[in-house]
Amino acid sequence: xxxxxxxxxxxxxxxxxxxxxxxxxxxxxxxxxxxxxxxxxxxxxxxxxxxxxxxxxxxxxxxxxxxxxxxxxxxxxxxxxxxxxxxxxxxxxxxx
Amino acid sequence: xxxxxxxxxxxxxxxxxxxxxxxxxxxxxxxxxxxxxxxxxxxxxxxxxxxxxxxxxxxxxxxxxxxxxxxxxxxxxxxxxxxxxxxxxx
Numbered sequence: 001x002x003x004x005x006x007x008x009x010x011x012x013x014x015x016x017x018x019x020x021x022x023x024x025x026x027x028x029x030x031x032x033x034x035x036x037x038x039x040x041x042x043x044x045x046x047x048x049x050x051x052x053x054x055x056x057x058x059x060x061x062x063x064x065x066x067x068x069x070x071x072x073x074x075x076x077x078x079x080x081x082x083x084x085x086x087x088x089x090x091x092x093x094x095x096x
Numbered sequence: 097x098x099x100x101x102x103x104x105x106x107x108x109x110x111x112x113x114x115x116x117x118x119x120x121x122x123x124x125x126x127x128x129x130x131x132x133x134x135x136x137x138x139x140x141x142x143x144x145x146x147x148x149x150x151x152x153x154x155x156x157x158x159x160x161x162x163x164x165x166x167x168x169x170x171x172x173x174x175x176x177x178x179x180x181x182x183x184x185x186x
Contacts, residue, residue, distance in 0.1 A: 020105050020107055020108045020111075023108065024108070024111050027111075027115065028115070031115060031118075031119065035122055035126075038126050039126065042126060042129070042130050046130075046133055046137075047140075050137075050139070050140055051140075066140065069140045069141065069142060070140040072140075073137065073140040073141070073143075073144055074129070074133070074140075076143070076144040076149075077129050077132070077133055077136075077137065077144065077152055078125065078126075078129045080144070080149055080152045080153065081125050081128050081129045081132060081152055081155075081156055082125045084152065084153045084156040084157065085121070085124060085125055085128065085156050085160075086121075088156065088157060088160055089121075
């Protein structure tokens with residue numbers, strides 16, 4: 001990695017087209033952002049359902065504590081699922 | 097802009113394939129976490145206890161089993177072995 005990620009403007013300005021390295025870095029960033037957004041969206045949905053009852057005028061202390069714990073548990077769950085899925089894929093590949 | 101050169105680039109092609117595969121993996125993890133949360137999670141506690149963790153692991157395995165089952169059976173019915181409900185194996 002010798003500078004592809006550091007200056008996005010140099011590729012386009014020099015030759016009149018984007019060099020592949022620049023494109024790849026930008027795409028990777030966009031993918032990471034999209035994944036983070038998806039995670040946040042689903043986490044918010046799940047934790048709202050678990051922690052907030054009849055919506056009041058604000059989030060009370062117990063609701064906030066619940067949401068904080070829920071976020072951590074959701075990440076734990078996500079990591080567990082990721083590991084389990086990865087193991088399964090490797091097992092499947094070993095059979096072929 | 098020379099778009100022809102960009103799409104013919106083998107380095108880019110490989111990059112696209114690798115990133116696409118990574119994305120398919122990520123998407124399935126998002127989806128299974130969502131579905132398995134509904135099945136396995138009661139009230140969020142200070143940590144993920146081992147029973148809940150086992151549930152998530154089982155859930156992933158059974159989800160993939162289900163997906164494979166469906167594909168296999170669909171393939172069988174496509175080969176003209178009658179209606180879907182007739183092909184139950186036991």
